[in-house]
Amino acid sequence: MQFKSIFYKKKKYASIPTEKAKQEIPEGLVEKCGSCGKIYYEKEWSQQLKVCPNCGTHHRLTAYERIKALIDEDSFTEWDPSMETTDPLKFPEYQEKLKKDQAKTGLKDAVVTGKGTINGYETAIVVMDPFFRMASMGAVVGEKIARALENARVEQLPMIIFTASGGARMQEGMISLMQMAKTSIAVDRFNRSGGCLINVFTHPTTGGVTASFASIGDYHFAEPKALIGFAGRRIIEQTIREKLPDDFQTAEFQLKHGQVDKVVHRHELKALLTTVLDLHQPKGRDEL
Amino acid sequence: MKQVLSFEKPIIELKEKIHELKNMAEENNLTLDDEINTMEQRLKRLEQEIYDHLSIWDRIQVARHPERPTSLDYIEKLFTNFIELHGDRLYRDDPAIITGIAKYKEVPVTVVAQQRGKNTKENLHRNFASPHPEGYRKAIRQMKLAEKFNRPIICFIDTKGAHPGKGAEERGQGEAIARNLMEMAHLTVPIIAVVIGEGGSGGALGIGLADHVHMLENAMYSVISPEGAASILWKDATKAEEAAKSLKITAKDLKALGIIDEIIPEVKGGAHRDFDMQVAYVDTYIEKSFNYLTTIDRQSLPNIRWEKYKKIGEITE
Ligand SMILES: [Zn+2]
Numbered sequence: 285m286q287f288k289s290i291f292y293k294k295k296k297y298a299s300i301p302t303e304k305a306k307q308e309i310p311e312g313l314v315e316k317c318g319s320c321g322k323i324y325y326e327k328e329w330s331q332q333l334k335v336c337p338n339c340g341t342h343h344r345l346t347a348y349e350r351i352k353a354l355i356d357e358d359s360f361t362e363w364d365p366s367m368e369t370t371d372p373l374k375f376p377e378y379q380e381k382l383k384k385d386q387a388k389t390g391l392k393d394a395v396v397t398g399k400g401t402i403n404g405y406e407t408a409i410v411v412m413d414p415f416f417r418m419a420s421m422g423a424v425v426g427e428k429i430a431r432a433l434e435n436a437r438v439e440q441l442p443m444i445i446f447t448a449s450g451g452a453r454m455q456e457g458m459i460s461l462m463q464m465a466k467t468s469i470a471v472d473r474f475n476r477s478g479g480c481l482i483n484v485f486t487h488p489t490t491g492g493v494t495a496s497f498a499s500i501g502d503y504h505f506a507e508p509k510a511l512i513g514f515a516g517r518r519i520i521e522q523t524i525r526e527k528l529p530d531d532f533q534t535a536e537f538q539l540k541h542g543q544v545d546k547v548v549h550r551h552e553l554k555a556l557l558t559t560v561l562d563l564h565q566p567k568g569r570d571e572l
Numbered sequence: 573m574k575q576v577l578s579f580e581k582p583i584i585e586l587k588e589k590i591h592e593l594k595n596m597a598e599e600n601n602l603t604l605d606d607e608i609n610t611m612e613q614r615l616k617r618l619e620q621e622i623y624d625h626l627s628i629w630d631r632i633q634v635a636r637h638p639e640r641p642t643s644l645d646y647i648e649k650l651f652t653n654f655i656e657l658h659g660d661r662l663y664r665d666d667p668a669i670i671t672g673i674a675k676y677k678e679v680p681v682t683v684v685a686q687q688r689g690k691n692t693k694e695n696l697h698r699n700f701a702s703p704h705p706e707g708y709r710k711a712i713r714q715m716k717l718a719e720k721f722n723r724p725i726i727c728f729i730d731t732k733g734a735h736p737g738k739g740a741e742e743r744g745q746g747e748a749i750a751r752n753l754m755e756m757a758h759l760t761v762p763i764i765a766v767v768i769g770e771g772g773s774g775g776a777l778g779i780g781l782a783d784h785v786h787m788l789e790n791a792m793y794s795v796i797s798p799e800g801a802a803s804i805l806w807k808d809a810t811k812a813e814e815a816a817k818s819l820k821i822t823a824k825d826l827k828a829l830g831i832i833d834e835i836i837p838e839v840k841g842g843a844h845r846d847f848d849m850q851v852a853y854v855d856t857y858i859e860k861s862f863n864y865l866t867t868i869d870r871q872s873l874p875n876i877r878w879e880k881y882k883k884i885g886e887i888t889e
Contacts, residue, residue, distance in 0.1 A: 372886040423885030468753035494746030514746035515736030
C-alpha cells in the first residue's frame with residue numbers, strides 16, 4: 285500500500301514538551317489534548333491530524349483541515365463558497381451568532397463542497413464543519429449539499445461526504461427541516477444515476493442529518509468514538525428513565541448495530557478511501 | 573369531563589350565565605327575553621372575537637387538545653373498505669403508525685397515518701403517536717405496494733416526533749426516516765399529506781415528503797417543539813410561547829414560507845367542536861389535490877417532487 289503512512293509516522297514522545305519547556309513556549313505553539321491533558325507542539329498536533337498519540341482521541345477538524353489532509357495539493361475546486369443564509373425567520377440573536385462563527389471559521393456557513401483528487405482519483409467532496417453552528421443544517425447547508433450531489437451526478441463523479449452535525453438548524457425553523465427532504469431527494473437522484481456515495485461519520489453526527497443524507501450512503505465509514513445518533517442522549521434518558529451505557533451511539537455501537545460498515549482510524553482513512561475509489565473505477569466494467 | 577382551554581373560558585362563562593338566566597326566567601315565570609337576547613348577541617361577538625384572534629399558544633392548545641380528531645376518525649369518515657395492514661416484515665408492528673388500503677371516491681388508495689390515543693390506555697398502546705423505526709419501515713413497505721398497484725397515497729401527520737428511545741436508536745431511527753425520504757422521492761404515484769394536529773420534526777417528515785402538503789388551520793409543524801427550543805435558547809421551557817412565535821410553526825406562517833400548499837380551515841374553536849363539518853373541509857382539499865395529481869403523468873411525478881423541494885430554502889450568493 286503506497287499511500288499508507290504518507291501521513292506521518294508516529295514521533296517519539298521526546299517531542300512532548302516538559303512542564304518547564306512548556307512555560308517557555310510562546311502561546312499558540314502548543315496544543316493540549318482535551319481528553320488526556322497531554323501537550324504537543326502545534327506542528328506535531330497537526331501532523332497527527334489532531335489524533336492524540338497518547339490516548340487516541342480523534343479531535344475535531346475544520347472543513348479545510350480535512351480537505352487539506354485528504355485532497356491532493358492544488359487539486360481542490362470549491363463550489364458555492366459565497367452562499368449565505370438570509371435569516372429568513374428573523375430569528376432572535378441568529379445574525380449575531382452567524383457573524384461570530386463566520387469570523388471564527390472564515391466560512392459563510394457550516395459546509396464546504398467541491399471536487400478534487402485523492403491520490404489521483406477524482407471525486408466530489410462535502411465536508412461539514414463542526415465549528416460553525418455545530419454544523420447544523422439550514423438552507424445553505426442543505427442547498428450546497430444538494431447542489432454538490434447534482435454536480436457529481438452530472439459530472440459522473442463519486443461523492444464523499446464527511447458528516448458532522450448537531451441536527452437541523454433551529455433558527456431557520458421548518459426551512460431547515462425541509463433540507464432533509466431536499467438532500468435525500470438529491471441522494472436518490474445521484475443513486476439512480478449510478479453514483480457512488482461514501483459517507484464518513486465524524487464526531488458528532490446527530491438529529492436531522494442522521495435522518496437524511498448521512499444514513500443513506502452506499503458505504504458508511506466512521507471515525508473511532510464518533511457520536512452518531514438520531515435523538516440526544518439526555519432526551520432518551522428522560523424518556524425511558526434509565527441511564528444509557530457509556531458506548532451508546534458511538535461509532536462502535538453503530539458498527540455493532542449494523543448502521544456502519546467500518547470504523548476507521550483517521551490515519552488510515554486516506555488509504556481506505558483511495559482503495560474504495562479504485563474499486564469503483566470503470567476498468568473491468570463495460571464503459572459507456 | 574370536557575377539557576376547557578384557557579382562551580375558551582370567557583365563552584364558557586358567558587354561556588353558563590345565559591343558561592342561568594334562562595333557568596331563572598323559567599322558574600320564576602319572568603320575561604327576560606330582551607336580556608337573554610342581548611347576552612346571546614354578546615356571546616356571538618365574543619366567539620367571533622376570540623376565535624378570530626387565537627394566539628399561537630391558543631392554537632397549539634387546540635392542536636394538542638385531547639378530544640381533537642385523530643387519524644382513525646378521519647380514515648373512518650373519508651374512506652370506504654378500509655383494511656388495516658400491519659407490520660414491517662422485519663421486527664414488529666408499530667401501533668404509532670397505521671397503514672392500510674381503502675377506497676377514496678371509489679378509487680383504491682393507500683393510507684399511512686400517525687395515530688394518537690384518546691386516553692391514557694390508548695396512548696400507551698400507540699406510544700403517543702411517536703413511531704419507532706419499524707413504523708417508518710411499515711409505512712414505506714405499504715407505499716411501495718401502492719406504487720406497484722398504482723394507488724395514490726394519502727398520509728395523515730400527527731406526532732410529537734419520532735420516539736427517542738434505546739431500541740429506536742439501536743434499530744436505526746435515523747436510517748429509517750432517511751430511507752423513507754429517499755424512497756418517497758421516486759414513487760410514481762401521487763402523495764398527499766395532511767398535517768391534522770402536531771407535526772413534530774423529522775418524525776413527521778418521515779411520512780410527509782409529498783406532492784401536496786396541507787395543514788389544518790390550527791395544526792402546527794415544527795423543526796423542534798416550542799418547549800425544546802425555549803430550553804435550548806433560554807434554558808427556560810416556560811418561554812415556549814415566545815419560541816413558538818420565532819419558529820414560525822403555524823399553517824399561516826408555513827404557507828407564507830412556501831412549505832405547505834394549502835391551509836384547511838377549521839370549524840370555529842377547533843376541529844373537535846364539529847367533526848362532521850371538519851371532515852367535509854378536509855375532504856374538499858384532499859379531493860382537489862387528488863383530482864389534480866391523478867391527471868399528471870406518473871413518470872414525471874418524481875421530477876415534479878424534486879422541483880418542489882429544491883426551491884425550499886432562502887439563500888443569497
Ligand atoms: Zn489524549
